Amino acid sequence: MDYPPNQRNVVRRAYILKKPCQPKTYAFPTRDIGGPHWFSIFWFKKRDWLEYGIYKDAAFCFVCYLFKNEVEANVGGDAFVNGGFRSWNKPDRFQKHVSGLKIAHNLAYEKYVNLRDGKKKSIHLAFGNANESVQSTYKIRLKTSVSCLSYLLRQGLAFHGHRENEESLNRGNFLELLKWLKPHNEYVSNVIFENAPGNCKLTSPMIQKQIINCCAKETTKRIIEDFGDDYFDILVDESRDASQKEQLALYLRYVE
Numbered sequence: 001m002d003y004p005p006n007q008r009n010v011v012r013r014a015y016i017l018k019k020p021c022q023p024k025t026y027a028f029p030t031r032d033i034g035g036p037h038w039f040s041i042f043w044f045k046k047r048d049w050l051e052y053g054i055y056k057d058a059a060f061c062f063v064c065y066l067f068k069n070e071v072e073a074n075v076g077g078d079a080f081v082n083g084g085f086r087s088w089n090k091p092d093r094f095q096k097h098v099s100g101l102k103i104a105h106n107l108a109y110e111k112y113v114n115l116r117d118g119k120k121k122s123i124h125l126a127f128g129n130a131n132e133s134v135q136s137t138y139k140i141r142l143k144t145s146v147s148c149l150s151y152l153l154r155q156g157l158a159f160h161g162h163r164e165n166e167e168s169l170n171r172g173n174f175l176e177l178l179k180w181l182k183p184h185n186e187y188v189s190n191v192i193f194e195n196a197p198g199n200c201k202l203t204s205p206m207i208q209k210q211i212i213n214c215c216a217k218e219t220t221k222r223i224i225e226d227f228g229d230d231y232f233d234i235l236v237d238e239s240r241d242a243s244q245k246e247q248l249a250l251y252l253r254y255v256e
């Protein structure tokens, strides 16, 4: 849980690849608990969640360790999760951990199986695993949309047309600019419009707005980084536009 949320599944996968620590040839030490008792290797049988820690001479739950913060149910107070289980004279506790009130284990186990078998992948992982050509065509398509949008932004031009359907003679600045670009660049031509997957054309008004918002954030960030702790002045003025809406203009000035 010390890792950022988007890296946790990668870390968990690394643990899963290593598998739980089950030292089957180890000579388990004897402890006196109302008589001699020790960890039995038969307890590993059919329990792929069970781990034995040589250093602590204690047993732990591998899946609860990996997913305890991901499940709603409380696992607090369970020896397999906190500190380790050492009561070798009470082997019925193994069964208790996976049944009864402690259903947290079963929720964690479900998440473990899903991650191990590759189901319910995070978007990061899914994109990371997509084959390279899908990734590179996506990047070309995204870059093209960003370039057209930034050109329109810089020139202060409108994006949409009155009618943006394919039969329309003029589909608005953004789509017309893309269309104009198409015959001039083979790489771009191969991945946009009819050559793009239906759910990833990157041309819808919603996508345009998302990209514009990203541009705005990046621009603001760069400006703030640029003037740092220096002096600046702000000039603000308001005025009504033709539709009687108040419009506010904000100037930020600083010396480079």
Ligand SMILES: [Zn+2]
Binding pocket: 049, 061, 062, 063, 064, 065, 080, 097, 104, 105, 108
């Ligand atoms: Zn468990």
